[in-house]
Amino acid sequence: MQRVSTDMMNDDMQFWLRRRELDMSSLETKMARQSRIDELRDHPLAAARAVRYDSVVQRLDRYEKNAVYADDQYKVSEDYVRQATDIMQRIREIAVQGANGVYNREDQKYMAKEVDQLLGEIVSISNSRGPDGSYLFSGDKSKTAPFRVVMGNAPGAAGAVVTGVQYLGALGGPEAEVSEGSYMPLSQPGSDIFWAEKQQAMSSYDARNWRALSDTGIIIDGKRIDIKAGDTVYAVAAKINSSGVAVKASIDPRTFGLDLEATIAHQIRAEDLPAGADGSGSPGGTVLRDLGLVAASGKAPDNWAPSARVTGGSLFDVVMRLRDSLNRGDNLETGGLALSGVDAGLDNLNRRVAQLGDRSERLQTIEARLNREIPDTTKLLADETDLDVTKAITDYKMLDFAHRAALGFAGRLFPQTLLDFLR
Secondary structure, eight states, X not given: OOOOOHHHHHHHHHHHHHHHHHHHHHHHHHHHHTBSOSSTTTSHHHHHHHHHHHHHHHHHHHHHHHXXXXXXXXXXXXXXXXXXXXXXXXXXXXXXXXXXXXXXXXXXXXXXXHHHHHHHHHHHHHTOBOTTSOBTTBTTOTTSOSEEEEEEOOTTOSSOEEEXXXXXXXXXXXXXXXXTTEEEESSOBHHHHTBOSOOEEEOOSOOTTOOOOSSEEEEETTEEEEEOTTXXXXXXXXXXXXXXXXXXXXXXXXXOOEEEEESSSSOOOEEEOOTTTTSSOOOOOOHHHHTTSBOSSSOTTSOBOTTSEEEOOBHHHHHHHHHHHHHHTOHHHIIIIIHHHHHHHHHHHHHHHHHHHHHHHHHHHHHHHHHHHHHHHHHHHHHHHBOOHHHHHHHHHHHHHHHHHHHHHHHHHOOOOHHHHHO
């Protein structure tokens, strides 16, 4: 037989009153936070989906900011490259005028002085900084001036002039993730932008009997290419051609030496695999050194072997060539080699402007897609977490009404106090 006492009825009433107060407190918290998820156990599946949606929204927001920043960098870089293009157009006009044979030596010297001043402006543009103070054309070395000027004497020039411009920047550059697994470079290597001719490096070493003695590797334009023991020079050339770098390798039919030629205007960087590059403490490779292309000392791209024949100059080289030919009054070189070099430099600058424009267009397309994707994903997140305020208020009023009714009923059901027992 079950015994029912007054104390049991009171405890039961207290339990349900506290339970209802807890529900009201939870609903008050949800209305204050405007979220229907107060604890994970409220809606386990919705909470799991909300965590995923929130992570996606955060990533998309980061992608959008990266795309905007990269687009701004491209626009600034494109403006400077366009300025260099305009200057090269003026230099080309001077080259055509100096080559037609109408002007005397004195006039040509005046032209050379103007070309020298324009050369200084191109060097200034090549060392331009972005809005954040970093160099635009130094690759990974964003805090290092990409080009260093060498001053000296040139035939026919009055006083010291620019006789060399050396690239000190890096080959690659920082990248920004603009979508899932998709990266865009933020800066451009100056050795690509301010180059004129397709560089060639030709070895005079007869490599018909050459064989790789061990597994090693070479690095062409920053791309590692593995060389296996027993590979011939023909295998090395084939691996370079299939590596995807903008360099074509071939074997000279007369000297049987390994030749490298850039497929687009840029400075080739060729080096043997350095010691310990594979993590095994290996002494490093000597493939390109054995084939007579690079020297035992020096750093790329200034490490060509003395016996190798290297052709193809930078934008600065072709402008200096034009200036010197004007100072000498050499109309044939001015209208021939110098003018062709200026044309090659102009072609490369136009190509780079188009490349920057293409990348900017791609980023704008990405930005437009993200502008649609972010609100869509945010809506999915809101569907899982946002509170229906109207329903919440209605539920709260119902709980409050029931709670007040329960309190009133309890007051009538248990009216006795200590004074009732003292009467």
